[in-house]
Amino acid sequence: MMFRYTVNPALCTGCRTCELACAFTHTQEQKPGRSRIYPIAYGPDRFVPVTCLQCDDAACVKSCLFDALKRNETTGAIELDKDRCVNCRACVAACPFGCALIDDVHDEVVKCDLCGGSPACARFCPTKALVYKRIA
Amino acid sequence: MVQMTINGKVVKATEGEMLLAVIRRQGIDVPALCDHAAVEPCGSCRMCLVEITREDWNGWKKYVTSCLYPSEDGLIVTTHTPELQEIRRNILDLYMARCPGSELIQKMGEEYGLTRTSFKTIPEGDNCIMCYACTRICEVLGRSAISAVRRGHAKVISGPFGDPPPDCIGCLSCAHICPTDVIEWHDQDGVRGIWGRTFDLIACQQCGKTIITRDFAEYLKEKRQIPADYFDICDDCKRVELARKMGGLVDQAKEVAS
Numbered sequence A: 001m002m003f004r005y006t007v008n009p010a011l012c013t014g015c016r017t018c019e020l021a022c023a024f025t026h027t028q029e030q031k032p033g034r035s036r037i038y039p040i041a042y043g044p045d046r047f048v049p050v051t052c053l054q055c056d057d058a059a060c061v062k063s064c065l066f067d068a069l070k071r072n073e074t075t076g077a078i079e080l081d082k083d084r085c086v087n088c089r090a091c092v093a094a095c096p097f098g099c100a101l102i103d104d105v106h107d108e109v110v111k112c113d114l115c116g117g118s119p120a121c122a123r124f125c126p127t128k129a130l131v132y133k134r135i136a
Numbered sequence B: 001m002v003q004m005t006i007n008g009k010v011v012k013a014t015e016g017e018m019l020l021a022v023i024r025r026q027g028i029d030v031p032a033l034c035d036h037a038a039v040e041p042c043g044s045c046r047m048c049l050v051e052i053t054r055e056d057w058n059g060w061k062k063y064v065t066s067c068l069y070p071s072e073d074g075l076i077v078t079t080h081t082p083e084l085q086e087i088r089r090n091i092l093d094l095y096m097a098r099c100p101g102s103e104l105i106q107k108m109g110e111e112y113g114l115t116r117t118s119f120k121t122i123p124e125g126d127n128c129i130m131c132y133a134c135t136r137i138c139e140v141l142g143r144s145a146i147s148a149v150r151r152g153h154a155k156v157i158s159g160p161f162g163d164p165p166p167d168c169i170g171c172l173s174c175a176h177i178c179p180t181d182v183i184e185w186h187d188q189d190g191v192r193g194i195w196g197r198t199f200d201l202i203a204c205q206q207c208g209k210t211i212i213t214r215d216f217a218e219y220l221k222e223k224r225q226i227p228a229d230y231f232d233i234c235d236d237c238k239r240v241e242l243a244r245k246m247g248g249l250v251d252q253a254k255e256v257a258s
Ligand code: SF4
Pocket: A063, A064, A065, A066, A067, A068, A069, A080, A084, A085, A086, A087, A088, A089, A090, A091, A092, A109
């Protein structure tokens, strides 16, 4: 893989800019889509931005019986092919980190695609808790 | 690579790739009801008909279902002609009579200038256009729980012999792929109903939220080796759990550092 996405919770202030950036980046019909990243408080003033880790041996990919989830070798992201997805939600149930999500408004499954190689969350994170960088 | 002409424009495509995909890549909108990327094409709905000809056909032409016609060198394809529009309108006229309850069909008909069908509406209109999207997707997932039963007018999609399908796992793939949205299902009180059967939904051990049926999870476990405990809690609670675990590690590291 040529890129790596890193999350450093120690730097997260819980400002939720990433969540907003994500929702606005994945828009449909001019309405923000569901965010794929969630800064979650695990203690007073302590947060972890929870998002898809693009696992090597990913449960979502394994669980999809229709090959709708595939790795983009350039960006490293596991991408959802909407044309193949039938909304069975196997991936939602299988992901051990809860990062294959249901967008209730659009009644569809969504997951992080690293914005095709320039993730908005990392671009907007003011503290660099989220970093996407080339490693090779 | 092959070279074809689509609506007057020279286009390259992979040999054997179905015409419909190539046409759509050009940004041309051809109606299609039974085509879906996750299943093999079957050419049943006839909406995607296009006209093809070749230089050496001396003006001879024919209509083919583009979802099922492989790209080949020298093909001259036209997607919209008055004749094609007329054919599509006639097919929709019939579908409108058969599917009074399908919003999609009624809307498509309107797009072709039909305010209502000129045929007699089937009073008990079953809204199924017999496109086999449901049986095809069920086959892809490896269950083949449903199929067409009986012949002629009486033909319907159902489990074997018209009974509830014993091999169904309640995954809803069929219901979601159905273009006319006729496959009835419901989730209620932790139970999913479809095809005359009921299935237990797995309730999150922490919050009770349900996502898939127990039978579907069992199937994924067996077929794709997904560990059983992955299904114990829902996605919402898994995210909170992950934050707690990662947070714990961060705090530990901080303590070590200080
Ligand atoms: S919801 Fe879509 S992507 Fe997820 S397993 Fe089902 S078909 Fe595949």
